[in-house]
Amino acid sequence: MKMHLNLATRDLDAGVVFYRTLLLAEPTKHYADHALFLTDEPGLELALDQNSKINVREGAHYGVAVDVDAAIARFQTAGCPIDVERLETCCYAAR
Numbered sequence: 001m002k003m004h005l006n007l008a009t010r011d012l013d014a015g016v017v018f019y020r021t022l023l024l025a026e027p028t029k030h031y032a033d034h035a036l037f038l039t040d041e042p043g044l045e046l047a048l049d050q051n052s053k054i055n056v057r058e059g060a061h062y063g064v065a066v067d068v069d070a071a072i073a074r075f076q077t078a079g080c081p082i083d084v085e086r087l088e089t090c091c092y093a094a095r
Helices: 012-023 068-078
Strands: 003-009 034-039 044-050
Touching: 003 012, 012 034, 012 044, 012 068
Parallel strands: 003 044
Antiparallel strands: 034 044
16 A cells, blocks of 8 residues: 655755655656655655645645654755754644
8 A cells, every 4th residue: 555645845856855865766757847756665656746836834744754863864965954853742643
């Protein structure tokens, strides 16, 4: 089973770099306005769509479960900006 997510982004190239690094995968499709990642671990079909007018709502968030320390190392190696919050519990997970 795979989860499907379709996310809009203002900067498709930056999104591709981010998810390439996070998922250790190349996009299966990559056009000027769309990219698609298909992965087995985690089981994910992730579509990114270019939308310069997207309005990101405060409080909305999505997550992909990964080995955090390994992901941090990959982002640092790739030169991606990261903001690590080690002892934070989000949303209803704290309840």
